[in-house]
Amino acid sequence: MQAALIEWYEADHRDYPWRQTDDPYEILISEVMSQQTQLDRVIDAWEDFLDEWPTAESLAAAARGDVVAFWSNHSLGYNNRAKYLHEAATQVKADYDGTFPETPDELQELMGVGPYTANAVASFAFNNGDAVVDTNVKRVLYRAFDIPDDDTAFTKTAADLMPENRSRVWNNAIMELGGVACEKAPNCDTAGCPWRKWCNAYETRDFTAPDVPTQPSFDGSRRQFRGRVIRLLGEHDEMELDTLGHRIRVDYTPDGEYGQEWLRGLLSDLSDDGLVQVDEEDNQVIARLH
Numbered sequence: 265m266q267a268a269l270i271e272w273y274e275a276d277h278r279d280y281p282w283r284q285t286d287d288p289y290e291i292l293i294s295e296v297m298s299q300q301t302q303l304d305r306v307i308d309a310w311e312d313f314l315d316e317w318p319t320a321e322s323l324a325a326a327a328r329g330d331v332v333a334f335w336s337n338h339s340l341g342y343n344n345r346a347k348y349l350h351e352a353a354t355q356v357k358a359d360y361d362g363t364f365p366e367t368p369d370e371l372q373e374l375m376g377v378g379p380y381t382a383n384a385v386a387s388f389a390f391n392n393g394d395a396v397v398d399t400n401v402k403r404v405l406y407r408a409f410d411i412p413d414d415d416t417a418f419t420k421t422a423a424d425l426m427p428e429n430r431s432r433v434w435n436n437a438i439m440e441l442g443g444v445a446c447e448k449a450p451n452c453d454t455a456g457c458p459w460r461k462w463c464n465a466y467e468t469r470d471f472t473a474p475d476v477p478t479q480p481s482f483d484g485s486r487r488q489f490r491g492r493v494i495r496l497l498g499e500h501d502e503m504e505l506d507t508l509g510h511r512i513r514v515d516y517t518p519d520g521e522y523g524q525e526w527l528r529g530l531l532s533d534l535s536d537d538g539l540v541q542v543d544e545e546d547n548q549v550i551a552r553l554h
């Protein structure tokens with residue numbers, strides 16, 4: 265599961281500019297900005313901020329009022345965060361000789377830096393963090409492993425799961441999974457979730473989670489598969505049952521749970537609705553658009 269997730273993340277992910285740096289100052293700015301602002305909007309603010317104050321030292325030397333004005337001009341939420349950032353830069357300069365500390369515990373000594381942010385900076389800048397446990401990660405773990413909705417269980421499972429000395433890539437990867445695949449309404453198939461063959465929720469079709477108390481719509485729902493069948497039959501004049509099955513779902517196996525019987529049921533519904541015609545020819549089941 266570790267290898268599959270890292271491979272999935274490395275093959276493709278949202279390319280935020282702070283994912284291309286290991287500078288702790290740049291990462292700290294991105295983390296503080298993202299606490300209240302959507303990531304897509306943070307990009308411009310983050311770039312402008314670093315144009316203005318490219319290092320902790322330059323931020324420490326700035327007038328606090330200028331930093332607060334920047335914050336409100338860019339609609340970044342509570343102005344206190346700007347004050348704390350300025351104070352944190354002053355601490356780095358005065359207490360750490362201009363060099364950021366590298367452990368989550370030490371990073372928490374910086375003004376306004378809580379356990380989550382300290383761990384994110386330790387992971388992404390120094391590959392030296394613990395497993396992140398935020399709302400997205402809890403949702404992923406709860407669904408994948410069917411663990412109780414309990415903070416101790418989340419922390420332990422997250423820690424057990426993280427490959428040793430790989431907090432940078434791992435925390436990025438599992439948060440990406442929660443952000444683009446295991447969302448409140450999960451996109452298991454469309455996002456190509458690499459954990460489908462192990463995931464408890466995927467198997468049981470129960471996608472509730474601590475932050476999702478009722479069953480959300482799922483991208484693998486019947487309606488979606490109906491849509492795929494219609495689209496494929498529109499592209500091909502006719503298709504044989506197994507060929508169609510393999511094209512509409514990655515976990516199709518002729519004799520499996522999502523196999524011929526399941527697909528015949530789907531085609532039979534589509535046929536009842538007058539959309540598809542199903543014929544047996546030479547021991548083969550052939551589907552066509554009606």
Ligand code: SF4
Pocket residue numbers: 404407408445446447450451452457458459460463464465466471
């Ligand atoms: S298979 Fe679906 S529910 Fe399971 S971890 Fe992946 S995205 Fe989440």
